[in-house]
Amino acid sequence: MTDAIVSTDTPVFLVGGGTVDKQAFLSGLALCQTLVAADGGADTVLEFDHMPDAVIGDMDSLSLAARRMIPDHRIHQIAEQDSTDFEKCLATIDAPLILGVGFLGARADHMLAAMNALTCQTAKRCVLIGAEDVIFAAPPELALDLPDGCRVSLFPMTQVTGRSAGLHWPIDGITFSPCGRVGTSNRATGPVQLTFDMPGMAIILPRARLEQALQGLAQAPGWPPVP
Structure with missing residues (x-):
């Protein structure tokens, strides 16, 4: 899982399936030109009246209604179960910066998995935005x-x-x-x-x-x- 699905020289806004407030969504979107959803995060993107440029994940949480609204060529299913949807996105997005929302909050296991991926994939620069915090892996x-x-x-x-x-x-x-x-x-x-x-x-x-x-x-x- 090394081939880039999204490749750009500008920041990417990545939306996960967790809780996202609209202000955080709009703030992150204003800083990025490319909008990507991690699996069920696409439902949030559509709820806020936007269309994702790409949806990446195993598609086990993307709603049927969202799948019908999003063009097929924008949906990129990665079926393997050895990595989270966030890890799949980090591995297949080639960008100088990824801003992520919907990965911190209600599900502690999801948040810990996101922090693990954040600090393990040192080649990717990513900042996760939550309700109270921003979290990122320390550079040297x-x-x-x-x-x-x-x-x-x-x-x-x-x-x-x-x-x-x-x-x-x-x-x-x-x-x-x-x-x-x-x-x-x-x-x-x-x-x-x-x-x-x-x-x-x-x-x-x-x-x-x-x-x-x-x-x-x-x-x-x-x-x-x-x-």
């Missing part, structure tokens, strides 16, 4: 122009070490891991600089800081390709 180096007191949570999906400047509780010398030390509810003292020694850290910011997250990621280096 990241500068965030944040105000004093802004919440900055760091959640490791594997063992990770790094360094920081501009955090109330510096992370230097700390080994983070899912079953050990995590970085919930740290906060900025002003602009933040983060450096990580390996991939696997999820960064969680307030949703109101989406613009700063996108600015920081646009200037950040990527991880070296996995051999």
